[in-house]
Each structure stands twice: as structure tokens, then as C-alpha cells.
Amino acid sequence: xxxxxxxxxxxxxxxxxxxxxxxxxxxxxxxxxxxxxxxxxxxxxxxxxxxxxxxxxxxxxxxxxxxxxxxxxxxxxxxxxxxxxxxxxxxxxxxxxxxxxxxxxxxxxxxxxxxxxxxxxxxxxxxxxxxxxxxxxxxxxxxxxxxxxxxxxxxxxxxxxxxxxxxxxxxxxxxxxxxxxxxxxxxxxxxxxxxxxxxxxxxxxxxxxxxxxxxxxxxxxxxxxxxxxxxxxxxxxxxxxxxxxxxxxxxxxxxxxxxxxxxxxxxxxxxxxxxxxxxxxxxxxxxxxxxxxxxxxxxxxxxxxxxxxxxxxxxxxxxxxxxxxxxxxxxxxxxxxxxxxxxxxxxxxxxxxxxxxxxxxxxxxxxxxxxxxxxxxxxxxxxxxxxxxxxxxxxxxxxxxxxxxxxxxxxxxxxxxxxxxxxxxxxxxxxxxxxxxxxxxxxxxxxxxxxxxxxxxxxxxxxxxxxxxxxxxxxxxxxxxxxxxxxxxxxxxxxxxxxxxxxxxxxxxxxxxxxxxxxxxxxxxxxxxxxxxxxxxxxxxxxxxxxxxxxxxxxxxxxxxxxxxxxxxxxxxxxxxxxxxxxxxxxxxxxx
Numbered sequence: 001x002x003x004x005x006x007x008x009x010x011x012x013x014x015x016x017x018x019x020x021x022x023x024x025x026x027x028x029x030x031x032x033x034x035x036x037x038x039x040x041x042x043x044x045x046x047x048x049x050x051x052x053x054x055x056x057x058x059x060x061x062x063x064x065x066x067x068x069x070x071x072x073x074x075x076x077x078x079x080x081x082x083x084x085x086x087x088x089x090x091x092x093x094x095x096x097x098x099x100x101x102x103x104x105x106x107x108x109x110x111x112x113x114x115x116x117x118x119x120x121x122x123x124x125x126x127x128x129x130x131x132x133x134x135x136x137x138x139x140x141x142x143x144x145x146x147x148x149x150x151x152x153x154x155x156x157x158x159x160x161x162x163x164x165x166x167x168x169x170x171x172x173x174x175x176x177x178x179x180x181x182x183x184x185x186x187x188x189x190x191x192x193x194x195x196x197x198x199x200x201x202x203x204x205x206x207x208x209x210x211x212x213x214x215x216x217x218x219x220x221x222x223x224x225x226x227x228x229x230x231x232x233x234x235x236x237x238x239x240x241x242x243x244x245x246x247x248x249x250x251x252x253x254x255x256x257x258x259x260x261x262x263x264x265x266x267x268x269x270x271x272x273x274x275x276x277x278x279x280x281x282x283x284x285x286x287x288x289x290x291x292x293x294x295x296x297x298x299x300x301x302x303x304x305x306x307x308x309x310x311x312x313x314x315x316x317x318x319x320x321x322x323x324x325x326x327x328x329x330x331x332x333x334x335x336x337x338x339x340x341x342x343x344x345x346x347x348x349x350x351x352x353x354x355x356x357x358x359x360x361x362x363x364x365x366x367x368x369x370x371x372x373x374x375x376x377x378x379x380x381x382x383x384x385x386x387x388x389x390x391x392x393x394x395x396x397x398x399x400x401x402x403x404x405x406x407x408x409x410x411x412x413x414x415x416x417x418x419x420x421x422x423x424x425x426x427x428x429x430x431x432x433x434x435x436x437x438x439x440x441x442x443x444x445x446x447x448x449x450x451x452x453x454x455x456x457x458x459x460x461x462x463x464x465x466x467x468x469x470x471x472x473x474x475x476x477x478x479x480x481x482x483x484x485x486x487x488x489x490x491x492x493x494x495x496x497x498x499x500x501x502x503x504x505x506x507x508x509x510x511x512x513x514x515x516x517x518x519x520x521x522x523x524x525x526x527x528x529x530x531x532x533x534x535x536x537x538x539x540x541x542x543x544x545x546x547x548x549x550x551x552x553x554x555x556x557x558x559x560x561x562x563x564x565x566x567x568x569x570x571x572x573x574x575x576x577x578x579x580x581x582x583x584x585x586x587x588x589x590x591x592x
Contacts, residue, residue: 010080011038012182012214013062018074020057020066020238028071031057032238035074039182044208044215046229046246048222048261050491051462054238055218059184062216063099064091079181097127100175104187106167110159116143116170117155120177127178142173146203164355165196172203179211186218193354193518198562198578201227220491222265223564226250226571234258246568264493265566266521313342313378314480314512315366320375322361335361337536338375345479346510350527350544352520352559357533359516363482366514367399368392380479397427400473400511404485406465410457416443416468417453423475442471446501463494467501474505481506484516499525521563524548532556557581 020032032054039045047055061072062083076083078098086094103109111119120139124130130138136155143151146169159167168188175183185204189197205228208215217229225232225246232249234242234257242255253259319338326332336358343349351359364370365377368384377385380398384391403409410419421439424430430438440450446467457465466486473481483502487495503526506513515526523530523544530547532540532555540553551557561578565571 011040011077012079013039013216014075014077014080015058015062016075016077018058018061018072018076020054020061021071021073022067023069023071030238031070032061032235035235035240037233037240037243039214039216041181041214042208042212043231044204044217044229045231045233046217046219046225047233047235048219048225049235050220050261050493052237053235055235056186058235059101059186059216059218062182062184063095063101093127096123096180097178098180099182099184100178100180101184101186102168102172102175102188104190106164106171107159109171110167110174112159114158115155116157116159116162116174120155120170120174123174123177138177139173142177143170145176145207146170146173147199148173163196164192165199168192168196168200169203172200172207176207176211180213182214182216184216184218187220188217189224190219190221194520194562194564195354195559197224198564198575201564202575204228220261221564222250222262222492222566223571226566226568227564227575234261250566250568260493262566264496266492266496266499266519266525267565313344314380315341315343315514316376316378317341317362317366318376320365320372320377322358322365322370323373332373335536336365336372339533339536339538340375341514341531341538341541343480343512343514345512346506347529348506348513348515348527350523350530351514351516351533352518352523352530353533354518354559356535358536359518359533360484362533363401363484363514363516366480366482367401368395397476398478399480399482400476400478401482401484402466402469402473402486404488406462406469407457409469410465410472412457414456415453416448416455416457416460419457419468420453420471420475423472427476429476438475442475445474445505446471461494462490463498466490466494466498470498470502470505474509474511477509478511480512480514482514482516485518486515487522488517488519495522502526519563520548520560532559554581554584 015035015037018032018035019030021028021030035058037045049055057066060066062076064083066072072084078094083094110116117136117139120142121132121135124135124138125132140151140155143154148154148166148169154162154166154170162170188204189200192200201224204215207213217225219225229246231245232243233240234249234255236257242249242253242258249258250262253262318340320336321334321338322336323332323334339362341349351362353359361370365372366379368379368387372385375385376383379395382395384395387395414422417439420442421435424435424438439453443450443452448464448467452460460468486502487498490498499522515523517523527544529543530541531538532547532553534555540547540551540556547556548560551560558578558581561574561581565574
């Protein structure tokens with residue numbers, strides 16, 4: 001019999017001096033250099049760094065999924081077996097059977113023309129040769145294991161028929177179908193709401209404990225790392241700059257880059273109390289301690305403006321409702337119901353909630369892109385409750401919008417200068433030399449070199465493209481700016497610079513801002529007042545400190561408890577508190 005102790009001592013994954021290079025214009029450009037680390041069974045190793053640091057390129061080298069213009073050096077061993085040099089057929093057996101991946105965006109990773117069940121069954125039959133009836137039973141078992149509420153329904157659904165969190169769970173089920181010894185999770189929660197993210201992290205933790213698999217977690221979110229990882233590898237410009245146990249890295253980082261990553265993480269700035277002697281958490285007492293306002297300067301915690309009336313509000317919504325989908329006998333779906341909001345000049349209102357809560361619908365209504373069916377809507381002094389297209393033409397010169405994904409919101413065929421200048425041109429505000437000067441002023445305002453006016457979107461990073469989106473939105477000096485998740489797709493350090501830029505521009509130009517986000521820590525940085533949405537309704541509103549430090553609604557409390565913080569011990573206490581809040585909410589529902 002083989003020595004089991006010796007087998008367990010062999011790392012599941014061993015990377016030895018691994019390098020990844022890409023051929024660009026007859027030259028080899030390094031993406032990762034001399035990477036050396038290992039992962040054992042039951043261990044979660046987080047590889048962290050910003051976009052372009054080489055995290056994903058090195059993980060795709062493990063799976064042999066890099067493009068043809070790449071080359072890999074060094075040694076990659078899986079359970080003691082060298083992967084480099086394996087034939088394509090042998091690598092196909094390794095992928096799925098021994099190594100599986102969870103990708104950032106399930107909509108692009110799952111095949112849109114096949115049901116979830118078909119895709120899992122296909123994986124099982126290819127790798128294990130199961131009979132169709134057995135593969136179906138195993139697929140349903142996996143969908144139950146990842147805690148989908150209705151496994152049978154999910155099995156028969158196409159990817160677009162599931163929510164983001166459900167799609168991510170389905171992709172995890174497919175990844176686990178062959179009981180892999182190594183699971184590569186590449187930014188598995190970046191596109192998810194904080195509450196769904198907390199559920200996925202809890203699921204990954206439980207599955208690691210049940211299956212004793214090794215997990216390679218790739219992320220730029222230090223809060224996620226604190227919640228899940230045992231050890232950390234920090235990458236910058238393709239190289240490992242620091243590595244160690246999670247507490248060591250968080251409590252005593254040595255490299256300046258690691259310190260900068262930790263400093264860039266938005267946080268609410270409060271800690272959580274521990275459990276009592278019995279191990280139980282007193283929810284009321286924990287919240288009272290957890291949400292106590294920490295030390296801050298008067299500037300950082302300026303008192304929010306007094307509530308405004310319709311007369312002096314830049315945006316005034318009174319009991320508005322928005323509906324979708326009414327066709328023939330099919331009833332309309334009410335996405336927003338009875339919402340009242342007001343924002344005045346110079347004020348930032350943070351609108352928070354999960355996907356599907358109606359946040360973006362409110363933002364689209366505010367700029368005249370979505371008609372309302374009930375209530376009253378006044379924007380920049382104009383009543384657009386029943387506005388015609390002609391009425392809205394004048395309005396759109398006075399409002400701007402910054403979208404979530406800068407890559408899809410900019411025209412790839414227009415240069416940066418043309419994209420920024422297009423609203424000015426269409427509005428007849430500037431042309432010729434004056435237009436060129438205005439474009440340069442706007443580039444200056446968003447801290448981009450003037451030479452960028454001749455570049456195209458694909459030549460810019462995500463943060464730079466978002467700055468272009470901000471410049472374009474502010475080109476006509478709007479009275480109202482709607483920022484719809486403007487930083488959710490960005491690295492934490494880039495996010496920090498974009499938020500600081502928005503704060504500076506808002507303070508300088510005094511526009512009213514509706515800042516939409518699911519991240520309460522980001523809203524804490526930006527907003528004077530906060531409104532919390534849940535299922536199309538406002539469940540809580542107030543000043544920043546009232547909502548974030550003394551939340552009254554159980555939904556707001558759960559949102560706050562779900563935010564991961566970059567401190568392993570504090571995050572453990574927050575996780576326990578969140579579970580206690582969920583248990584309390586379920587207990588209350590049962591009693592009703």
C-alpha cells in the first residue's frame with residue numbers, strides 16, 4: 001500500500017520558477033516572472049494584485065488555456081505530476097477531472113444555448129462515462145450542494161434565466177462535478193452584490209471543508225481575502241513581492257505595494273464584538289457595538305444638508321412607479337413602487353441595494369431614459385412626469401450619467417477626444433478650435449494627459465476609460481450627475497483614485513449627484529445622505545451616519561454585516577454576526 005502520510009505531504013499544486021510571456025510585435029513581453037508557491041489539500045491560497053499583475057495569466061498556464069502567442073517556462077506540478085509537456089488530450093482529462101475553474105463572469109463561462117443541467121451532465125459523461133440517468137441524479141445533487149433554492153428548476157433553466165448569484169452557484173456545481181483536487185477561483189465574486197458575495201464565500205468555505213480540496217483564489221479584493229484565505233501571495237508587475245500567512249500579511253505587511261493595496265480598500269471603520277461565553281451572539285448588543293461611530297474629523301463627517309423641498313431640489317421624485325413588460329394579457333412587472341427622493345445642488349445622495357432592487361431603474365428615470373407610470377418627477381426644475389421626446393432633448397443638456405462598465409459605454413470607433421466632445425458638438429455648444437480647447441480642459445479636469453485625445457478606448461486601462469466617461473458626462477456642466485456603479489468594475493486602488501476624483505469635481509462644480517452602488521463602504525466615502533432600496537421600495541433613508549451607524553431596517557443591517565473588511569479576525573466576527581442576523585430574520589419570518 002502507498003504511504004498515505006507521504007502522499008498528503010505532496011502539495012496539490014507546486015509552481016517552481018514559472019514564467020509566462022506573450023509574443024507582441026516579434027518580441028516576448030513578460031506577464032509573470034519566476035513564480036514559486038505551493039498549495040496543499042484543504043488550503044486556500046489567495047493570489048492578489050491589480051489588473052495586469054499577472055494573476056490570471058499564471059493561473060491559465062496551470063490549465064494550459066493561454067493563447068497561441070504565449071510561452072510558459074518553469075515547472076508546474078499537480079499532485080507531484082509535471083503538467084508542462086502533457087499532450088492536448090491528456091490536459092483535457094486533467095481539466096475538469098483534477099483541476100476545475102470558477103471564472104469571474106458566469107454569463108461568458110456558461111454556454112447560453114444549453115440548459116444548466118445539460119452542461120453539468122455533459123461534463124460528467126465526458127470525464128466519468130456515467131449513464132445519462134446517473135449523471136442527471138448527480139447534477140441535481142450538485143445543484144443542491146451549492147444551495148440553489150430549486151435544483152430541479154435550475155437544472156432545466158438556461159443561464160439567462162438565473163440571477164447572477166444563481167449562475168455563479170451553477171458554475172461552481174459544474175466545477176465540482178468531478179471532485180477536483182484543485183479549484184481555481186478567478187475573481188469569483190467581483191461582479192456580485194455584497195450579500196450574494198457573502199453567500200458564495202460561505203459556500204466556498206463549506207465546500208473546502210467537505211471536499212478537502214485545495215483552492216487557488218485570484219482576486220484584488222482584500223476583504224474577500226481576509227474572509228476566505230489561509231495564505232497570501234501578493235503580485236505586482238508579474239512578480240511576487242510578498243507572501244505569507246493571512247494574519248502576517250494583514251497585520252504586518254512588509255512591502256509598500258501590499259500596504260498601498262490595504263490602504264485603498266474602502267471600509268466603514270468599525271469593528272465587531274465577540275460572542276459571549278456560550279459562543280452565541282446577542283444580535284442587538286453586537287449591532288450596538290458594531291455600528292458605533294468611530295473617530296473622524298469634522299471634514300470627513302460633515303453634517304448632511306437638511307431635507308430639501310420641491311422648490312430647491314435639482315431632482316424631486318414623489319411616489320413614482322416604473323413598470324416593465326406589459327404585453328396583451330401579460331401583467332406588467334412593477335420594478336419601482338412608491339419611491340420619493342430629493343437631491344439639491346451640491347448634495348450627493350447614495351442609493352444602495354442589491355441587483356434587482358430598482359436602483360438603476362431610478363437612475364434611468366432621473367435622466368429621462370425610463371418613463372414612469374405613477375407619481376411626479378421633476379428634474380432641474382422641469383416636470384418630466386409625462387414628457388415627450390422633444391421635452392427631454394432640453395433636459396439631457398442639464399443631466400449627465402456615468403455608467404458601470406466604461407468599456408461598453410464608450411464607442412470603440414471614436415477617439416477619446418471625439419467621445420468627450422460629442423455631447424458638446426450635438427448640443428451646439430462648441431465647434432472647431434473652441435471645441436478642441438474644451439476637450440483639453442476636460443482631460444485636465446479628470447487628470448488625463450491631453451495627448452490621450454488621439455487614443456482609442458482599447459488603448460486605455462479600465463480606470464482611464466472611466467475617467468473619460470466622467471469627462472464626457474460633465475462636458476455640458478450638468479446640474480445633475482447620475483453615477484451608476486461607476487467603480488464596481490475597477491481594482492481597489494484604481495477605485496480609490498476615481499472616487500477621489502469624483503469627490504473633487506463634485507466639490508468644485510457643485511452639481512447634484514445620485515450615486516448608485518451596492519457597496520456601502522464606497523457610498524460612505526461619497527454620500528451626504530443615503531437611501532436603501534429593497535424590492536423596488538425605499539426601506540430606509542437618512543444621513544450617512546444615521547443609516548450606516550444606526551440602521552433601523554433589518555435589510556440595511558444585513559447589507560452592512562455582509563461587507564467584508566481587510567482584517568481576518570474582525571471579518572470572522574462580522575461573518576458570525578451576519579449569520580446570526582440571518583437566523584434572527586428567519587426566526588421572525590417563522591413566527592409570523
